[in-house]
Amino acid sequence: MTAVGRAGVGPSPAIEISGLTKSYGRHRALGGVDLRVREGEVFGFLGPNGAGKTTTIRVLLDHIRRDAGEVSVLGRDPRTDGVALRREVGYLPGELSMTSRRPARDMLAFYARLRGGVPRAHIDELAARLDLDLKRPVRGLSKGNKQKVGLVQAFMHRPRLLILDEPTSGLDPLLQQEFLAMVREAREAGTTVFMSSHVLSEVHDAADRAAIIRDGRIVATEDMDALRARAVHEFSIRFAEPLGPGDAAEFSALDNVREVRADGDQLTCRVEGSPDALVKLAARRTVLLLSAVEPDLEELFFTHYNNGAQDAGTRDASGGEG
Numbered sequence: 001m002t003a004v005g006r007a008g009v010g011p012s013p014a015i016e017i018s019g020l021t022k023s024y025g026r027h028r029a030l031g032g033v034d035l036r037v038r039e040g041e042v043f044g045f046l047g048p049n050g051a052g053k054t055t056t057i058r059v060l061l062d063h064i065r066r067d068a069g070e071v072s073v074l075g076r077d078p079r080t081d082g083v084a085l086r087r088e089v090g091y092l093p094g095e096l097s098m099t100s101r102r103p104a105r106d107m108l109a110f111y112a113r114l115r116g117g118v119p120r121a122h123i124d125e126l127a128a129r130l131d132l133d134l135k136r137p138v139r140g141l142s143k144g145n146k147q148k149v150g151l152v153q154a155f156m157h158r159p160r161l162l163i164l165d166e167p168t169s170g171l172d173p174l175l176q177q178e179f180l181a182m183v184r185e186a187r188e189a190g191t192t193v194f195m196s197s198h199v200l201s202e203v204h205d206a207a208d209r210a211a212i213i214r215d216g217r218i219v220a221t222e223d224m225d226a227l228r229a230r231a232v233h234e235f236s237i238r239f240a241e242p243l244g245p246g247d248a249a250e251f252s253a254l255d256n257v258r259e260v261r262a263d264g265d266q267l268t269c270r271v272e273g274s275p276d277a278l279v280k281l282a283a284r285r286t287v288l289l290l291s292a293v294e295p296d297l298e299e300l301f302f303t304h305y306n307n308g309a310q311d312a313g314t315r316d317a318s319g320g321e322g
């Protein structure tokens with residue numbers, strides 16, 4: 001596979017990986033990863049702990065060497081072009097080692113120099129957005145504050161590609177929202193964002209596409225709009241009055257509502273896509289409580305396939321060409 005886009009296929013991808021394998025001793029961490037991230041998209045890299053996300057990312061940055069396979073990042077091979085590449089990439093590691101007694105500002109100034117200079121005002125602006133005090137020594141910072149330093153150093157030089165390993169870990173919900181706003185702005189400015197997570201909700205709103213890695217292999221690649229449109233939620237509704245004998249049937253008759261169970265004043269069911277019809281039907285009665293639980297990651301990805309839409313094996317519902 002080449003680093004350049006094939007004729008007629010559009011611009012070359014920001015990240016292209018094929019047949020990537022990597023073992024640690026006898027333990028095979030990656031068993032043939034194939035992945036293609038388009039320039040300018042936000043791509044979620046999802047998988048449970050130990051699936052191979054960090055290993056893949058470390059190969060992309062040439063922190064570790066692959067055993068076999070082809071890897072191209074912004075059209076370069078990280079093995080031979082690692083130094084040039086690191087200037088164009090903003091990287092947030094999964095585990096940040098911050099042992100210095102120096103203030104966060106000094107650490108960021110050091111990284112800024114390595115990247116050819118970053119306006120101080122820009123660093124200040126990012127720190128203010130994330131509510132990070134740059135005067136405090138990095139060594140004593142909490143996990144969340146270290147994560148903020150990591151995010152500032154990843155974003156501050158406005159890289160062409162952001163590679164973020166579990167970016168929201170340790171951030172409270174308000175800061176997660178701020179981080180997502182930063183991702184959206186970066187995308188609008190043309191940056192490609194590749195971010196890993198073990199939970200779908202973290203990439204749910206931000207990503208254009210997502211892939212699931214499991215046991216060192218990509219098992220599905222999905223368009224997030226399609227995924228969102230058919231997301232199945234489990235709803236639970238409590239009414240002011242007990243439900244009558246015909247009520248469950250009325251809910252079951254809704255197109256996208258399944259597995260309806262009525263018990264006294266309580267109704268539970270599963271809804272694929274928008275809950276609009278369910279909410280409107282429920283609202284004919286007095287609703288005391290309504291809650292929805294998101295299904296787990298794999299269930300969400302595979303409901304579609306389990307309905308017989310695709311064959312087994314590596315499944316790509318995004319049209320094949322990544």
Ligand SMILES: Nc1ncnc2c1ncn2[C@@H]1O[C@H](COP(=O)(O)OP(=O)(O)OP(=O)(O)O)[C@@H](O)[C@H]1O
Pocket residue numbers: 024027028029047048049050051052053054055056094198
């Ligand atoms: N330095 C190492 N030496 C030996 N085994 C390793 C090493 N790094 C990772 N592994 C193993 O390789 C597999 C993939 O690990 P990796 O860290 O890439 O997964 P991950 O998807 O990033 O998970 P997590 O979210 O837990 O970091 C795991 O089984 C892990 O135990």
